[in-house]
Amino acid sequence: MTIFMILPVFTLFLEKVFPNTVSKYDVLLSLIDVMLLLFLFVLALNKDFFSSQSLVKRYWGYQVVSAKTLKPAGQLKCMIRNITTLILPIEMFFLLINKEKRLGDYIAGTKLVQVEKSDPALLFDEMGNYQLDSESWWALIIPVIIFKPYALLVLLA
Numbered sequence: 001m002t003i004f005m006i007l008p009v010f011t012l013f014l015e016k017v018f019p020n021t022v023s024k025y026d027v028l029l030s031l032i033d034v035m036l037l038l039f040l041f042v043l044a045l046n047k048d049f050f051s052s053q054s055l056v057k058r059y060w061g062y063q064v065v066s067a068k069t070l071k072p073a074g075q076l077k078c079m080i081r082n083i084t085t086l087i088l089p090i091e092m093f094f095l096l097i098n099k100e101k102r103l104g105d106y107i108a109g110t111k112l113v114q115v116e117k118s119d120p121a122l123l124f125d126e127m128g129n130y131q132l133d134s135e136s137w138w139a140l141i142i143p144v145i146i147f148k149p150y151a152l153l154v155l156l157a
Contacts, residue, residue, distance in 0.1 A: 084102065
């Protein structure tokens, strides 16, 4: 809600600072694009946020677990595991060497194990009953911090 109050003020500011050079609609569209990209980025890095399983992992019966304890990995570990998908060629190289673990698994101290299949629709029930803790907040904030330089590039392009 706050962003919708900030955008008009920001566009007016840009019009005053850069008259006749920047269209307020272009700025508004760029900001909306950046916000959508940020949302998708956070969503992609936190796909295993609930019960260490994405929708696909639930359907196929897989779960991300801590390599040491074999208990479901926390949100922060799952997010760290997924950061390495940004460097996909290196990730593929690690999969060629060891089919059991990705680069993200080595960094986060996790591994993928087979569990009983569950209905992916249960994820939405879990989302409705979830309470955010400090680890959850960090798992959501870190991707925003990582995304910031990319957002500036999109705005300046």
